[in-house]
Amino acid sequence: MKSKKMCAGVYWVGAVDWNRRLFESLTPLPDGTSYNAYLVRGSEKTVLIDSIDPKMAETLKNHLSGIEKIDYIICQHVEQDHSGSIPMVLEMHPDAIVLCSSKAKNMIIDHLEIPEEKIKIVNDGEVLSLGDKYLQFIYTPWVHWPETMVTYLKEDRILFTCDFFGSHVATSELYAGKDPFVMDAAKRYYAEIMMPFRKVIQKNLKKLESIEFDMIAPSHGPVFDNPEIIVSAYREWISDKVSNLVVIPYVTMHENTEIMVDYLVSALVERGVAVQKFELSTTDIGKLAMALVDAATIVIGTPTVIGGPHPSAFSAAFLTNALQPKLKYAAVIGSYGWGTRAVEQILGVIPNLKVEVLGSILCKGKPKDDTYAALDLLADTIQSKHAVAAETVCA
Numbered sequence: 001m002k003s004k005k006m007c008a009g010v011y012w013v014g015a016v017d018w019n020r021r022l023f024e025s026l027t028p029l030p031d032g033t034s035y036n037a038y039l040v041r042g043s044e045k046t047v048l049i050d051s052i053d054p055k056m057a058e059t060l061k062n063h064l065s066g067i068e069k070i071d072y073i074i075c076q077h078v079e080q081d082h083s084g085s086i087p088m089v090l091e092m093h094p095d096a097i098v099l100c101s102s103k104a105k106n107m108i109i110d111h112l113e114i115p116e117e118k119i120k121i122v123n124d125g126e127v128l129s130l131g132d133k134y135l136q137f138i139y140t141p142w143v144h145w146p147e148t149m150v151t152y153l154k155e156d157r158i159l160f161t162c163d164f165f166g167s168h169v170a171t172s173e174l175y176a177g178k179d180p181f182v183m184d185a186a187k188r189y190y191a192e193i194m195m196p197f198r199k200v201i202q203k204n205l206k207k208l209e210s211i212e213f214d215m216i217a218p219s220h221g222p223v224f225d226n227p228e229i230i231v232s233a234y235r236e237w238i239s240d241k242v243s244n245l246v247v248i249p250y251v252t253m254h255e256n257t258e259i260m261v262d263y264l265v266s267a268l269v270e271r272g273v274a275v276q277k278f279e280l281s282t283t284d285i286g287k288l289a290m291a292l293v294d295a296a297t298i299v300i301g302t303p304t305v306i307g308g309p310h311p312s313a314f315s316a317a318f319l320t321n322a323l324q325p326k327l328k329y330a331a332v333i334g335s336y337g338w339g340t341r342a343v344e345q346i347l348g349v350i351p352n353l354k355v356e357v358l359g360s361i362l363c364k365g366k367p368k369d370d371t372y373a374a375l376d377l378l379a380d381t382i383q384s385k386h387a388v389a390a391e392t393v394c395a
């Protein structure tokens, strides 16, 4: 794909990775992704904002082939999908200087082996003149690494945000418009990448409130030309408000745990509680992460394997703990053969979740009358806890 002009002197010079299906050997990419870099040409200086994943470096090389001089390369984030082609750009433009936040400098040296003298730190709030255009650097740490910052092009009212507000989606469209498909990808991206940093994002969003922008140009996915859509979505996602929703990741071996899960699902639905269940041997963990963005409760369903939880249930609990969603309540249900430590081990792996544990229901072999009675009681408890949670948020 060719470079694209966004406005006078501002160009998208990224790459669309249509076929990539996994990121960091962890994150599913059902819709591919893009690596966006931007070229800003002022009357006196030319700047490249971020680079692209090195495996597509040739695409960036082609975009930049007619550019006589790049004065600065802004490294907003050191993760290699954005910084990995900077060494190639420096080979093309040996006089260019890499600009970055104070935390980024040593990371650039460690990850990219760029000589220290080629790197210059810019301060939070510092302004760089390109002649007729000015760029302001705004530190936004922990979205999602400690060194992250965004860059504001005041004259064209564009905020370049790297991963912040990004979405893993491959598209030929430069702009998001009001496309709900992009918003779905943006929510998935928030859930998988940004959710652990929800509290710090609250601070970073506040910091950006004084800036007037007409576009948000992230480094994955399309440019948000209606930025209020993505900003208000983020406000919702990072808020303390939870939905009347129970997420049930579960796995079953001889169907007993699944029978319990299905019974609980029906019991909750009868009580007006929404449910999303995820069978862990087949589920897309990105979908699970999305469901966790505003769910009030998680119920983990697991059989017992060699005395502990099924590894898939343990892994889901570990992942949930890492993502730190704003869950308020948790429970564990499942079946075992003759003995089990599944509950202790599941609860032991979720210390980051500030949840009230509503109990556990384990049955030996097949679920029986007392199992169903306990599941009904759990559904009652969840219903009343959710009603209190809704009142607390409204108050």
Ligand code: FEO
Residues within 6 Å of the ligand: 077, 079, 080, 081, 082, 144, 163, 220
């Ligand atoms: Fe898109 Fe944190 O890299």
